[in-house]
Amino acid sequence: MKFHKEGYTSLAITVLVILIANAIADYYDAPGVIKWIIYILSAFLFITIVQFFRSPTKQIVVQEGTILCPADGKVVVIEETEENEYFHDRRLQVSIFMSPINVHVNRNPISGIVSYFKYHPGKFLVAWHPKSSTDNERTTVVVKNANGVEVLFRQIAGALARRIVWYVKENDHVTQGSEFGFIKFGSRVDLFLPLGTQIDVNIGDKVVGGKTIIGKL
Known part of the structure; x- marks a missing residue:
C-alpha cells in the first residue's frame, strides 16, 4: 500500500x-x-x-480484447445512449460511482493510442445525477486499440470532487491498467463502448480498478 x-x-x-x-x-x-x-x-x-x-500496489495482467475496470466503486449505469461529443452515435454506457471511501486512482481500460482528449470545466452536481456526465467538470479520453476499436471514458467531478487530475494527452501510447488520472473525493467514471460489447458486470456490482473485467470487445 x-x-x-x-x-x-x-x-x-x-x-x-x-x-x-x-x-x-x-x-x-x-x-x-x-x-x-x-x-x-x-x-x-x-x-x-x-x-x-x-x-494499493496491484499486479495488472494486460488482456487484449477485454475492458478493464477504470476505477474502484459501484456500477450505477448500464444502458444504451447517445454519445454526442466524439462518436455522435449510439454507444453502450457503463458508469462507476466512487464514494469518498473508495480508492480514487483512475486506470486505462484498454491499451492503445490516445486519439482524443479534452478537459471541460463545468458544474459540481452530485456524481449520480443524470446530467453530471454532460454538465459537470470532466475530462474525455478516447483510446484506440491495435484493432482500431475506440473506447471513450470520462472522469466526472461530483459535489465534493473539486479537482480532476489527468496524466495523458493526445497521441500518447497507454497500457491497460496504467494510471491515467485521479479525482479527489466523491466522483464518477463513465465508459462508452461499441454496441454489441459483451458486458460482464451488473448494476449494483462493486468493482475494483485494474482488476475487475467490465466486458469484452
Whole structure:
C-alpha cells in the first residue's frame, strides 16, 4: 500500500492544521475534555486523508480484447445512449460511482493510442445525477486499440470532487491498467463502448480498478 502523490499537499495541510490546533490547546491550557476532543478530531482527520489517498500496489495482467475496470466503486449505469461529443452515435454506457471511501486512482481500460482528449470545466452536481456526465467538470479520453476499436471514458467531478487530475494527452501510447488520472473525493467514471460489447458486470456490482473485467470487445 502506497500513499498517492496527489495527496502530498492535502496531507501537509492536514498535519499543519493538527499541529496548530494542538499547540493552541496546550498554550491556553484548555480543559482536558476539550483537549481530548481535539485529539480525537485530529486523529480522525489524519486517518481520513491517509485512507482517501491510499494507492494499493496491484499486479495488472494486460488482456487484449477485454475492458478493464477504470476505477474502484459501484456500477450505477448500464444502458444504451447517445454519445454526442466524439462518436455522435449510439454507444453502450457503463458508469462507476466512487464514494469518498473508495480508492480514487483512475486506470486505462484498454491499451492503445490516445486519439482524443479534452478537459471541460463545468458544474459540481452530485456524481449520480443524470446530467453530471454532460454538465459537470470532466475530462474525455478516447483510446484506440491495435484493432482500431475506440473506447471513450470520462472522469466526472461530483459535489465534493473539486479537482480532476489527468496524466495523458493526445497521441500518447497507454497500457491497460496504467494510471491515467485521479479525482479527489466523491466522483464518477463513465465508459462508452461499441454496441454489441459483451458486458460482464451488473448494476449494483462493486468493482475494483485494474482488476475487475467490465466486458469484452
